[in-house]
Amino acid sequence: MRISELARQTGATPRALRYYEEQGLLRPARRTSGYRDYDRQAVPTVRHIQLLLSAGLGTTAIAEILPCVPDDTTVLAPTCPELLDALAEERTRITSSIEKLAAARDILDRLIQGTPDPS
DNA sequence: GTTCTTACA
């Protein structure tokens, strides 16, 4: 199928699909016309990419995880240790971000309420 | 008409 068809089936814009390819997330074949030619597997693969993206993972992390996922998989289940490691690392990063944001929020709370800061 | 690449805001 061509790019617009894959876009229709996944909700991703053609722009995003080309970007995924640029990031090494998709490797569509090429027609003699130069048009990208995606196979059916591309649909679930793009859905996996979207899921991982919404989980906060970057394209580089996803590029490492994708090869661990059987392309015919419906639900993304941990298949190889690399996948678990990558997800665990991302979770650590997210936890760290949450802590920093919470600290920033606390500071704002004190400023808003005019409470003297603990230092 | 659709897609491609490149480039800019």
Next chain:
DNA sequence: TGTAAGTA
């Protein structure tokens, strides 16, 4: 990422 330009 959206969009415009100039092609194939």
